[in-house]
Amino acid sequence: MRASRFFISTLKEAPSDAEVVSHKLMMRAGMIKRIGSGIYTYMPMGLRIIRKVENIIREEMDKAGAIELLMPLVQPAELWQETGRWDKMGPELMRVKDRHGRDFAIQPTSEEVITDVVRTEIKSYRQLPVNFYHVQTKFRDERRPRFGLMRGREFTMKDAYSFDRDVEGLKKSYAIMFDAYTKIFNRFGLQFRAVAADNGAIGGSGSHEFHVIADTGEDALVYCPTSDYAANMEAAAALPPTTTRAAATQALTKTPTPGKQRCEDVAAFLNVPLTQNVKSIVLVTEAKEGEVATKQVWLLLLRGDHELNEVKASKVAGLAEFRFASESEIVEWFGSTPGYLGPIGTKKPVNIVADHTVAAMSDFICGANDVDFHYTGVNWGRDLPEATVADLRNVVEGDPSPDGKGTLAIQRGIEVGHVFQLGTRYSQDMKATFLDENGKPQPIQMGCYGIGVTRILGAAIEQNFDDKGIIWPTALAPFEVVICPMGYDRSEAVKAEVDRLYAELTAAGVDVILDDRGERPGAMFADWELIGVPHRIVIGDRGLKEGKLEYQGRRDTEATAVAPAEMVAFIQARLAA
Amino acid sequence: MRASRFFISTLKEAPSDAEVVSHKLMMRAGMIKRIGSGIYTYMPMGLRIIRKVENIIREEMDKAGAIELLMPLVQPAELWQETGRWDKMGPELMRVKDRHGRDFAIQPTSEEVITDVVRTEIKSYRQLPVNFYHVQTKFRDERRPRFGLMRGREFTMKDAYSFDRDVEGLKKSYAIMFDAYTKIFNRFGLQFRAVAADNGAIGGSGSHEFHVIADTGEDALVYCPTSDYAANMEAAAALPPTTTRAAATQALTKTPTPGKQRCEDVAAFLNVPLTQNVKSIVLVTEAKEGEVATKQVWLLLLRGDHELNEVKASKVAGLAEFRFASESEIVEWFGSTPGYLGPIGTKKPVNIVADHTVAAMSDFICGANDVDFHYTGVNWGRDLPEATVADLRNVVEGDPSPDGKGTLAIQRGIEVGHVFQLGTRYSQDMKATFLDENGKPQPIQMGCYGIGVTRILGAAIEQNFDDKGIIWPTALAPFEVVICPMGYDRSEAVKAEVDRLYAELTAAGVDVILDDRGERPGAMFADWELIGVPHRIVIGDRGLKEGKLEYQGRRDTEATAVAPAEMVAFIQARLAA
Incomplete structure (x- = not known):
């Protein structure tokens, strides 16, 4: 290509709304042009990079036996209603009415359409397994689009969908895709890490995220440098302490801690390590039976230096749909404002759940449910009954790896791929079945596999830049x-x-x-x-x-x-x- | 490719809603799958053909110096408001609101976005000429989607936009694109014809359509086998007759024609050639000045065997925005119901416009404005005043070619490409200017150039099939x-x-x-x-x-x-x- 026949347009300064380095550099390098909030024109220089990303993805998907098709962008609401996602999804699902008033979704993904295709096309076990993918424009009406191509509203995604006769087949298809993704990210020339992820609301039995490593990444990746263990922060298990609880040595004492609300302040004021303090977090659940709503209040206890992991909390029996308590609820149940809360002597009964680490503590410090007072010398069994114990916290650097093969390290990443074992989540709602050898209809086992094509550009830059600009890996360079x-x-x-x-x-x-x-x-x-x-x-x-x-x-x-x-x-x- | 690793799905019978052969064959061959009205998934077999079409287009566009970018699908209404198209376009423009209630259009074309890109990117005459194109999903909310990919709602289009400093440059860019289109359609291996088209409401100074020749085509293409002349029916001029009007030989006679409303029936009843009859067509225009609307009624006269050309009618002074008259309006102005109308003795005054052919007739027959009666032996000047004369009719086979080099022939075509000299229609509304050598801002001269990528598939099949199925030209074959x-x-x-x-x-x-x-x-x-x-x-x-x-x-x-x-x-x- 001769530059005189191409379009090159660089800027000295990035526009003021560009917050992150990749956004700034892409704007300065003339790769994208903002048309609206989270909506960009991919300029010739940017499009060349997108095409290189797409080509690598296509080649590896084809090699892995996936078959390309192209599903429409504007999709009838009826299909989305069949799976319930029309109602479940919030305003991020862009909805539109046609001239006859019929409802349509602008696709954020295509589980419904591909399942609709497959339920008419796949009749027999002989046609399975099969894996379809497409590379297509997507739209998600983000509440706050930002970071250029990293969190845009209109973007390009490769989404693949596998169909198998049983769970064993699904696991095989999943492994093939996992492998293809590894090849794709290697070919990109990017440092990346695949981490186990929580399946969350989408259900199913397994899921991994692919992250491009970057200090500016939004996600924390947990891994063990001496083993294969890797998970995202939501899914990384904190093992219970292996040491047994030490015996009590102090008496329970109500100690004045005037104005000291945070564990850090209490520890400094009492001149004790932060790790001797216990943090109180109050959650609420509401069970509705007919007209009557029963509210339950929960007290979660974490060591002072630990952070709550909300996904783990939601897995405690009864806590699947929690919310944080309001200040007035806290006062009503604990008799104190936040900052001085604890498990001893609450005003109304609360469910207490202690993190593993807390359950192994003795002579610890917690709020006394009285403004400006904490208890010191608190001991389980003696001063309060043993509580429900669970893994409630985010892991930290140095925690033992759940596979027992070393200690955990943490790095930042940008999620650019996600593979999912969906199972029959969609095929059952949409009656996508095949006939087995005995002529009996069986639901098809599904997997789905996404790569954020345009997001790759932002992630690659966050990983590879200097004060002069972008440093593309050769495979992605324009x-x-x-x-x-x-x-x-x-x-x-x-x-x-x-x-x-x-x-x-x-x-x-x-x-x-x-x-x-x-x-x-x-x-x-x-x-x-x-x-x-x-x-x-x-x-x-x-x-x-x-x-x-x-x-x-x-x-x-x-x-x-x-x-x-x-x-x-x-x-x-x-x-x- | 091994078929076992591909997805092949053929049907013995086409679904009942498939009306035309290309739609039937594409459905039977498993190339497309209907997801909603006018919305299809392109199945693997169909997508391969689309990619071949796209690749040929890209190669020739690149060779012609056009530069590829990618504009977004969801486009802010503000841009469409700047050119007035937000209000002017009907429901075929799909409109959508985001979570904040802001308006967006789903692009049917991208004149507004590309002009927005260019008005900030192009500063100087040194950057011109430039031509940008993209291959992108489009949406037009057709009132009656049909014929499969021939008139879908969601479709793929290649649209290019040229930018020049003056009309001379525009004409050059236009010629380059015309040439590239010729190469593209030749490479497809399809029989096609480029015809001059009417610029219509979009304005500008020149326009050609590219049609794939097919007996089943919706459009009539007019051409001269012995010269280069070719135009679509709308734009093909009918030359005035070269013979002078014959002298009157009959007396004006009010003749009973009971129940004979159509010219064919009158001619048969009176045993005269159809070419002696004159057809009356009643149009209405309404000029609004403040609150007062002035209605005018027009009578257009055509020879019995000729057809009205509405585009030509709209070019008669005063008729730019006409509509057809209602039956009650006809009765009010003519004192008769349709079928017996004519220029002599109307009830209220009407503007009479005669087609060239009619103006050259003598001793002709027309309605008497009295039910069950026609006048015979009608003669201009004697029985009624000479009327305004214009080209109002569609040409017919055998008419003289407007270039004087032979006689016209007609064939059917399917429009698959359109090139347009837009001039400053968009650049003026959107203030897209460049600085000339003297540092003076000048509006950019624009051209636009479209190819209906997915429609090519339908058109190619309409041209190439037999009773066994499709016959792809090698360049397009899956x-x-x-x-x-x-x-x-x-x-x-x-x-x-x-x-x-x-x-x-x-x-x-x-x-x-x-x-x-x-x-x-x-x-x-x-x-x-x-x-x-x-x-x-x-x-x-x-x-x-x-x-x-x-x-x-x-x-x-x-x-x-x-x-x-x-x-x-x-x-x-x-x-x-």
Whole structure:
């Protein structure tokens, strides 16, 4: 490609609404253009990258035996009503009425449509397994779109759906997709991690997220450096302490802690370690039987330095649909305002659930349900009855790995892929069955597999940038190589060598752009460093006289001299590296 | 591709709602699946064809210097309000509100968004000309979606937009696109015709439609077999008769024509040629000045065998926004019900416009504005004043070509492409300007260029089918070649030869499918004839013993024996033909 036949538009400053580095750099590099909140035009430079992402995905999906089709964007509400998602999904599902007043959804995913396709197309076990995928525009009406392509409203997603006759088949299809995803992210040239995820409301029996590692990532990934264990924070189990509870040594004492509400403040005031304090969190559940709602109040106890894991809390029996208590509810049940709450002497009865760590503590400190007072020297069994015990907390660095093979580490990630064993969640609602060998209808076992195509761009940049701009891995770069001529229009020798090299690289299948715009060297280099092309060749009269071209990798601190006749082989070796 | 790893699903019968042959055959061949009215899932077999169409379009657009980007599907109403199309477009523009109640359009085309992109990106004449295109899902909420992909609601379109500094530049960009379209349709392997079109409400100075020729086409294409003249029916000019009007020979006579309302019936009843009769068509215009609406009634006169051309009528001064009169309006102005209307003795004054042909008639017959009566022997100047004369009719076969180089012929076509000189229609409303050499802002001259990607499939089939199914031109075929083994699982010799040929054809870059499904020969052949793969190779034990494979082109009436060693070269020669 010649730059004069392409569209390059860079900016010195990012617009003020760009909050994260990937958004800023994509705007500055002219890759995207905002049309509305969370809605972008992918400019030519950005679209090239999207196409490279899509092509890698397609190649690996095809190799894995998945078959591409294309489902519509505007989907009849009737299908979404069959699975109940029309009502269950909130305003993030964009709804639209046609000229006849009929309801449609603009697809955020396509479980309903693919299940509708399959229930008429798949009749027999002989047609299974099968896996369909498409790469299509999606829309989610996010409450607060932001971060450019990282949380847009309109985006491109690859979603695949597998169909199997039984759970064993589903697990096999799932493993094939897991493997394909690993190949895809490896080919992208990105550091990534697959982590076990909680299946959540969608149900089913297994799920993994694929995250691009980046310090700026929204998600915490838990892993064990000495084993295969990896899970997202929601799903990472904290093992119960292996040490037994120490015997009580202190007397229960109601101690004044004036104005000290946070565990950190209490610990500092009493001059004790934070780990001797217990944090109180109050939840409420409401069970409705006919007209009568029964409210229950729950007190969750965590060690002072630990954080509540809400997904784990929701798995405690009775807590599936909790909410946090209001201040007035807290006063009504505990007789105190927040900051001084504890399990001893509540005003009305509460259900107490202690995290494993808390259950193993002795001589601990907690609120006394009296403003400006805490209890010290609190001991289970003696000062209060033993409580229900559960895993309630987020793991922390250094916790033992649940597989017993080391200690946990944590890093930040950006979720870009998700694989899911759906089971019969959709096939049962939509009566998608096949006939088995005995001619008996059986529900089809489904899996679904998504990759956020446009989000990959943002994630790749969050992982690969410097103060000059983006540093694309070669597989995703809009161009693999840029040729920067010094005086293309002035020097015949430069022009001849540039044209020769451009033609040879193109013929060798290298994705090269020749910058024939006539920009000054400083502006030209700055543009390509911002855009992030990984390999740069500079050709000028001075070097040519010495029989040298100048090569510089985007991460290199200085240039390498390469003889003109060797440059194609040199570049090919670099691309293959 | 092995058929066992692909998804093939054929039907014996088309669903009852499929009205046209392309819709029936695409449904039967498992290429599309209906999800809602005018909304389809493109099944794997159909998607392969769509991709081939898209790839050819992309290659030729790129060669022509157009640059691909991708504009969003959901577009803010504000942009559509700037050009007035938000209000002007009817319910075919699908509108949707987001969670905050803001209005959006689901794009039917992208003039507004591209003009918004360009008005911020293009600052100087140095950046012009430029041409951007995208291949994207479109939505038009058709009142009556039908004919499968021919008039769907959700469809894929390639739309390109050129930007130039002046009209001369626009004409050049337009010529380049016209040329690219010609190359594209030639590469599709389809018979097509580019015809001049009326610019209509969109304005601008020039426009051509590209039609795929098919007897079942909705549009009539007018052309001159002995010259370059070609136009659609709307735009094809009917030249005034060159003969002068004959002198009157009959007296004006009010003649009973009981119950004879249509010209055909009157002509038969009076035993005269239909060409002696004049047809009356009543139109109404309403001019509003403040609160007062002034209604005018118009009588258009056409020869009995001619048809009104509404586009031409709307170009008569005063008729730009006409409607047809209601029966009560007709009675009020003419004193008669329809069927007996004419220009002589109307009840209230009407504006009379005669087609050129009618103006040259003498001794003609028209309604007498009295039920069951016509006038015969009517003559201009004697019985009624000379009227305004205009070209009001559709041309017919044999009319002289407007370029004076022969006579006109008519064929049917399906519109699949449209190129348009928009001029400053959008750039002025949206203030898209550039600075010229003198630093003075000038409005950008725009052109737009569309191809209905998914519609191409329907049109190609309407042009190429027989009673067995579809006959794809090789460039569009889902697979170029199918290998049908006789006993792939039973005969080692067959399996060896099939696998060898499959591997060699694949290595030679041929898009080949190996039917390893194990179907019986009859069913297998019927499937591929229905699907329309243009080249078939049959490999069986009997042939192998004789050193022969069997080749048959989809249009061939019998098979050709080809030696195994020669088959790859044979196929390559066929594909290159």
